[in-house]
Amino acid sequence: MIPLGYTIRNILKHKVTTTMTILGVSLVVFVFAAAQMLSYGLKSTLVSTGSDDNAIVIRKSSQSEVQSIILRDQGQIVGTSPEIARAADGSALYTNEIYVLINQPKRATGELANIVVRGVTPKSLELRPAVKLIAGRMWQDAGSEVIAGKSAAERYAGCGLGEKLRFGAREWTVVGVFDAQGSGFDSELWGDVVQIADVFRRPIYSSVTFRMADTTQFEAMKARLENDRRMEVDVFREKEYYAAQSRTLAGFIGIGGTIVSIIFSLGAIVGAMITMYASVANRVREIGTLRSLGFSRLAILISFLIEAMAISLTGGLLGIVGASFLGMLQVATTNWDTFSQIAFNFRLSTAIVIAAVVFALVMGLVGGFLPAVRAARLKIVDSLRAA
Amino acid sequence: MKVFKLIIRNAMRHRLRTFLTVLGLALAVMAFGLIRTLVDAWYAGARIAPPDRLVTRHAVSFTFTLPLAYLEQIQKIDGVSAVTPAVWFGGIYIDPKNFFGNFAVDPVTYLDMYKEIIVQPEELKEVLADRRGAIVGRRLADRFGWKVGDKVPLIGTIYPGNWEFTIRAIYHGRDKDTDETAFLFRFDYLDEVMRETAPGRAGQAGWFGVKINDANRAAEIGAAIDSRFKNSWAETKTETEKEFVLGFIQMADVLIAGLRIISYLIIGVILLVLVNTMVMTARERISENAFLRVLGFRNFHLIGLILGESLAMACAGGIAGMGLLAMTSRLVGQALSIYLPGYYVGLETYVIVVAAAVIVGCLASIFPIQRAVSIKIIDGLRVVD
Amino acid sequence: MADIIVTARNLSKSYYRESLEIPVLHNINLDIPNGQFLALMGPSGSGKTTLLNLLAGIDQPTTGTLTVAGEEMSRLSDRELARWRARHIGFVFQFYNLMPVLTAYENVELPLLLTHLSKKERRQHVETALGIVGLSDRMRHYPRQLSGGQEQRVAIARAIVSDPTLILADEPTGDLDKQSAEEIMTLLSRLNAEFKKTIIMVTHDPRAAEKAGLVRHLDKGELDG
Numbered sequence: 001m002i003p004l005g006y007t008i009r010n011i012l013k014h015k016v017t018t019t020m021t022i023l024g025v026s027l028v029v030f031v032f033a034a035a036q037m038l039s040y041g042l043k044s045t046l047v048s049t050g051s052d053d054n055a056i057v058i059r060k061s062s063q064s065e066v067q068s069i070i071l072r073d074q075g076q077i078v079g080t081s082p083e084i085a086r087a088a089d090g091s092a093l094y095t096n097e098i099y100v101l102i103n104q105p106k107r108a109t110g111e112l113a114n115i116v117v118r119g120v121t122p123k124s125l126e127l128r129p130a131v132k133l134i135a136g137r138m139w140q141d142a143g144s145e146v147i148a149g150k151s152a153a154e155r156y157a158g159c160g161l162g163e164k165l166r167f168g169a170r171e172w173t174v175v176g177v178f179d180a181q182g183s184g185f186d187s188e189l190w191g192d193v194v195q196i197a198d199v200f201r202r203p204i205y206s207s208v209t210f211r212m213a214d215t216t217q218f219e220a221m222k223a224r225l226e227n228d229r230r231m232e233v234d235v236f237r238e239k240e241y242y243a244a245q246s247r248t249l250a251g252f253i254g255i256g257g258t259i260v261s262i263i264f265s266l267g268a269i270v271g272a273m274i275t276m277y278a279s280v281a282n283r284v285r286e287i288g289t290l291r292s293l294g295f296s297r298l299a300i301l302i303s304f305l306i307e308a309m310a311i312s313l314t315g316g317l318l319g320i321v322g323a324s325f326l327g328m329l330q331v332a333t334t335n336w337d338t339f340s341q342i343a344f345n346f347r348l349s350t351a352i353v354i355a356a357v358v359f360a361l362v363m364g365l366v367g368g369f370l371p372a373v374r375a376a377r378l379k380i381v382d383s384l385r386a387a
Numbered sequence: 388m389k390v391f392k393l394i395i396r397n398a399m400r401h402r403l404r405t406f407l408t409v410l411g412l413a414l415a416v417m418a419f420g421l422i423r424t425l426v427d428a429w430y431a432g433a434r435i436a437p438p439d440r441l442v443t444r445h446a447v448s449f450t451f452t453l454p455l456a457y458l459e460q461i462q463k464i465d466g467v468s469a470v471t472p473a474v475w476f477g478g479i480y481i482d483p484k485n486f487f488g489n490f491a492v493d494p495v496t497y498l499d500m501y502k503e504i505i506v507q508p509e510e511l512k513e514v515l516a517d518r519r520g521a522i523v524g525r526r527l528a529d530r531f532g533w534k535v536g537d538k539v540p541l542i543g544t545i546y547p548g549n550w551e552f553t554i555r556a557i558y559h560g561r562d563k564d565t566d567e568t569a570f571l572f573r574f575d576y577l578d579e580v581m582r583e584t585a586p587g588r589a590g591q592a593g594w595f596g597v598k599i600n601d602a603n604r605a606a607e608i609g610a611a612i613d614s615r616f617k618n619s620w621a622e623t624k625t626e627t628e629k630e631f632v633l634g635f636i637q638m639a640d641v642l643i644a645g646l647r648i649i650s651y652l653i654i655g656v657i658l659l660v661l662v663n664t665m666v667m668t669a670r671e672r673i674s675e676n677a678f679l680r681v682l683g684f685r686n687f688h689l690i691g692l693i694l695g696e697s698l699a700m701a702c703a704g705g706i707a708g709m710g711l712l713a714m715t716s717r718l719v720g721q722a723l724s725i726y727l728p729g730y731y732v733g734l735e736t737y738v739i740v741v742a743a744a745v746i747v748g749c750l751a752s753i754f755p756i757q758r759a760v761s762i763k764i765i766d767g768l769r770v771v772d
Numbered sequence: 773m774a775d776i777i778v779t780a781r782n783l784s785k786s787y788y789r790e791s792l793e794i795p796v797l798h799n800i801n802l803d804i805p806n807g808q809f810l811a812l813m814g815p816s817g818s819g820k821t822t823l824l825n826l827l828a829g830i831d832q833p834t835t836g837t838l839t840v841a842g843e844e845m846s847r848l849s850d851r852e853l854a855r856w857r858a859r860h861i862g863f864v865f866q867f868y869n870l871m872p873v874l875t876a877y878e879n880v881e882l883p884l885l886l887t888h889l890s891k892k893e894r895r896q897h898v899e900t901a902l903g904i905v906g907l908s909d910r911m912r913h914y915p916r917q918l919s920g921g922q923e924q925r926v927a928i929a930r931a932i933v934s935d936p937t938l939i940l941a942d943e944p945t946g947d948l949d950k951q952s953a954e955e956i957m958t959l960l961s962r963l964n965a966e967f968k969k970t971i972i973m974v975t976h977d978p979r980a981a982e983k984a985g986l987v988r989h990l991d992k993g994e995l996d997g
Contacts, residue, residue, distance in 0.1 A: 003878070003885060013873060014670075027656055028656070066450060271659060289869040292828060294854050384865070
């Protein structure tokens, strides 16, 4: 085979041209990786919101808590299910919660955003051990105090520690801030379920969440509850429920990002093609010489393909490195499945790195193919005669 | 004119490279245009909202409903000429993937207010004669192959149960941008069912469409409506229809921002491709340019030649790209029409493309010009590559 | 017969330009025994380079048969020809044709990459070849750091490093000053005399031809005698 050193040193010979091509590929890969990181970041934030041990009950066909209504007596029925684990004091580990969206301006832009106010019970915290109060205190006067998730406190007016906000014709003070380990709860305000239901005149629950005594019995329990005539409900593993809440937006970003990247890549591929044709044209006599030394057409073809792929791989790696810095960036937007704000980070995964590298290599392969074929098809006699 | 000829001849020396450069630019311009148009289309709903229409909704968020009784009270406020109730139904047709907007509206007052929705009078009569009658947009009907008389089942998400409607009318949009993908059915039917099954939820509207006499008084009238319900348990928030629609459009703020950034990056790729070609050209012409200077050509001649060639390629790429954009945007528009009406390339996009081509053409020639001008004649002549 | 390396029978070659036949070689008959140093002379356009290209298997005759190193060339596929060249032919060009991005050592090593030799064996071969051409001290230099004569010596080292059956040289002194040309010719005749290499050299320089064992003349596509 034609030595790799020959290929690499030829790439380095034309620095400006090579740099332009590498930058072109890196921009495309950056966009591709960024979109996938955004999609994956949203997905993992929601997946981490749910726990393997918990199950959640919402009204049949309601898709999400925001549309769900569980009547109070139905909530009690679920609460008496024998499949529910017991707390240390022997009480059933379940919580009825209410989920309400309120408009609150973003600190950054002043635009109104939909924030979740979750009415919770003391058991809610037990069911979500990841949630920890990191500043302030728990509410004492449940009728006028709430606590805020870390991201909510940061991003929305009136949600920071000690700040006041108005909803349900009442003024509320944020007396505590909690950290939910980067999960969806970080974007929520929590208050007492009775008070929240009361001020919004919604004498209902949105969901019931409980710890399963035996997670292997989930299917049986699901079937039993869903077939209970007294209520029309859907039962999900909590983790699966939250993962499904990312489906629309994460899917849209992932697929849309890929389509845009592919369209975007056309320009960069043509750029690579120009570079590679020039590379072939500059070395016609060298190609003839190599052939006369006994290197086959295939060896020439491969050598130029490797050259193109080495350039695009470098661009790809540069793009991935650039995109990895996005990992420090947090984004908050409306989750289309819940209509509520959710904050999440760009997040890199091995799968994304591999996909980005493959994407870059394919760009090099496509851009380098025709020039490499041209190089391989040169007639030795003609190419030796070239200036 | 001789100079122009030389520029073209120079560009044609490497036909393949020139072709590829123009192709690369054209593809990037096309991508830029397609993405910009997507952003434009996304905002179409807000763009076309007339200034004399307001929306009154619950102050807490759109998930809360308002008492239907508010309708009469809003009607009485000075400057209000019409009010119509509507509710977001959020039903699912077979599978959540088949998403489309479905609302309960009062057909007569609704169509009276939203003039861009055109329903044939005889079809409207049919709707009014059937409690479960529905009016569907032309594109939505096309998407699922629905005809007048077809029965459409919806699974309720907000309003439980399985609902069945009969299509009695298919509406057309008055304007190119009008959304033809909505599913409208009778508000009084929904209300009646609620009265029977969940009396607490009867007599509620999701929002009220409000038409006003004078668009200039929109802010004032909106404030008047909101103050009317201040300190009640269901306070209102009244905004222009444009603001209301923007509120929903903002749900995609991250995507829009992302697309905007990408569109600028694409201009970067255009620049890279052209700079690449111009650098190659400069390298090949070093001795030739030196020779031209020996003949007595001055720096500005060389600058003209190089800049001219760069601009010629940039403009050819821009023009070819606009051609590609005109063709592909049509296909994309058709493919997206069921989700996103109003996908067509605006004049502004074409203007930006032309401007970008000129700027990129100039930028790409800087480096080669600097190289051609700074090299000593004697060094230039010596280079044989 | 085993001693005959090249056998050409009624070898003709024509080029076609827009359906116009341009004859280049006409009815060439040639036998070259092992160990010969043959100089092919002739004015430009006489077809000498074309004949050399045919011998190297990088061009095909229009009619006639050509057997080189025991293979009838027309029977070999493109792929087999490449392998055959790697094994049997060492080429020396007028303009050296070294890879500018590779050092002298790496240039000479190139043909060995087509063999199964280990890295260590390759190293020995390259050092020997560069030793023969007297450039052991220039191994790490790039072509542009060498003089024309030195570059051609590297090219000769590249031609002999794989111990080919036949060395073909196309105007090896054409681009060199008198003294360098002299050195190159001494080197070639030494290769022939000392290492028994069969060499076929195309040249129009009578001084270069003097060093060859046999001189044949080509004129208008026909071989003398």
